[in-house]
Amino acid sequence: MDHALARPAAQQPRWPDPGAVRRARAVLEGVAPVVGAEEVDRLRAQLAAVARGSAFLLQGGDCAETFSGTTERSLAGTVATLHRMASTLSGAGRLPVVKVGRIAGQYAKPRSAAVDARGLPTYRGDIVNGAEPTAEARVPDPARMLRAYVNSKAAVTAVRALIATGAAGAPGAPAPDGEVFTSHEALLLDYERAMVRVDARVPDRPKLYGSSGHFLWIGERTRQLDGAHLAFAELLSNPVGLKLGPSTTPEQAVEYVERLDPYGEPGRLTLIARMGSAQVRDVLAPIVEKVTASGHTVVWQCDPMHGNTVQSTSGFKTRHFDRIVAETEGFFEVHRALGTHPGGLHVELTGDDVTECLGGTPRITVPDLPHRYTTACDPRLNRSQSLELAVVVAELLHAGRRGRRP
Ligand code: PEP
Numbered sequence: 001m002d003h004a005l006a007r008p009a010a011q012q013p014r015w016p017d018p019g020a021v022r023r024a025r026a027v028l029e030g031v032a033p034v035v036g037a038e039e040v041d042r043l044r045a046q047l048a049a050v051a052r053g054s055a056f057l058l059q060g061g062d063c064a065e066t067f068s069g070t071t072e073r074s075l076a077g078t079v080a081t082l083h084r085m086a087s088t089l090s091g092a093g094r095l096p097v098v099k100v101g102r103i104a105g106q107y108a109k110p111r112s113a114a115v116d117a118r119g120l121p122t123y124r125g126d127i128v129n130g131a132e133p134t135a136e137a138r139v140p141d142p143a144r145m146l147r148a149y150v151n152s153k154a155a156v157t158a159v160r161a162l163i164a165t166g167a168a169g170a171p172g173a174p175a176p177d178g179e180v181f182t183s184h185e186a187l188l189l190d191y192e193r194a195m196v197r198v199d200a201r202v203p204d205r206p207k208l209y210g211s212s213g214h215f216l217w218i219g220e221r222t223r224q225l226d227g228a229h230l231a232f233a234e235l236l237s238n239p240v241g242l243k244l245g246p247s248t249t250p251e252q253a254v255e256y257v258e259r260l261d262p263y264g265e266p267g268r269l270t271l272i273a274r275m276g277s278a279q280v281r282d283v284l285a286p287i288v289e290k291v292t293a294s295g296h297t298v299v300w301q302c303d304p305m306h307g308n309t310v311q312s313t314s315g316f317k318t319r320h321f322d323r324i325v326a327e328t329e330g331f332f333e334v335h336r337a338l339g340t341h342p343g344g345l346h347v348e349l350t351g352d353d354v355t356e357c358l359g360g361t362p363r364i365t366v367p368d369l370p371h372r373y374t375t376a377c378d379p380r381l382n383r384s385q386s387l388e389l390a391v392v393v394a395e396l397l398h399a400g401r402r403g404r405r406p
């Protein structure tokens with residue numbers, strides 16, 4: 001992985017004690033994988049169906065999981081919400097829905113600023129430092145990577161048990177339909193590199209896979225074409241995602257696709273558009289056109305959250321449900337016009353009744369925001385807003401499919 005090490009890596013913590021980082025990495029290099037290679041392959045095969053237009057990808061969960069907040073109850077809430085949304089989206093089973101949680105490892109956060117409003121070093125996710133507003137808590141601590149590993153492993157076990165018992169609204173043990181894969185942003189390279197494993201099931205064709213989660217994505221702030229994150233993602237055989245913000249050019253998009261899907265394998269790459277409701281139509285259409293012309297078959301996924309974040313008058317980071325719907329509609333419009341498959345939805349959500357995003361049927365207003373604003377980072381859709389969005393997307397999806405020739 002030396003070529004990846006040589007590239008500049010954005011958004012990495014400055015660990016104060018390099019020896020402690022080496023020790024933590026050495027431990028992680030020897031632990032059991034959080035997820036197995038055969039499960040990763042299964043997801044990849046399911047995403048190939050999404051890329052080809054015969055399935056839909058639903059991905060959701062916290063912006064930032066926390067060590068103390070990720071309980072069995074919160075996992076059950078997220079999984080149950082994903083299952084409810086999936087059954088709405090599948091249109092009574094006509095379209096299989098692949099379910100991926102932002103769970104069991106979503107612990108590292110990229111930040112726009114190095115210091116927060118108090119002048120303290122910013123919180124970079126529980127895998128790096130603590131959210132408490134003290135200078136001590138904000139010192140990056142590599143031992144947190146070990147806790148992130150243990151918590152991820154425990155979360156995978158908990159999710160599996162919830163699904164097997166039907167406790168989280170899943171169909172129950174024998175139904176493969178209940179499966180929820182895990183995902184997170186592959187941001188913290190000390191952790192992600194240490195979790196790479198060799199899959200030697202085919203002895204003369206060993207492959208590398210990221211064992212920290214089934215699906216790993218590269219964020220908007222770390223997608224530099226000459227950067228370490230792209231170089232890292234190239235090495236993996238996992239299905240990978242790439243967030244694309246409104247500054248992405250069609251030419252860049254084609255470079256990304258050639259780098260991350262060199263063999264032209266549907267299911268390998270998911271392009272996650274997060275353009276903002278005002279820009280999605282103008283910016284996304286030429287990107288989709290050019291990538292399609294390149295001959296690569298990718299999963300096109302809409303993240304209608306991250307381009308629509310605003311500061312409320314009372315100072316809370318929030319998003320308006322109408323804008324989230326508007327970006328989703330724009331995304332579908334672009335794909336309908338080009339005849340491509342609007343393959344997926346990527347949202348920040350929780351099963352809890354939080355007041356973090358404005359609007360929707362609960363009609364959350366600015367004065368409501370402080371009532372139950374519990375996110376560790378970005379504002380999430382609550383359970384009812386999530387289900388409402390699923391209804392909107394189901395209508396867009398099935399209206400389009402009715403119009404399709406068989
Ligand atoms: C996120 O998904 O939480 C995130 C930081 O997104 P983006 O990289 O698109 O800004």
Ligand code: MN
Nearest residue numbers: 063348377378
């Ligand atoms: Mn976020």
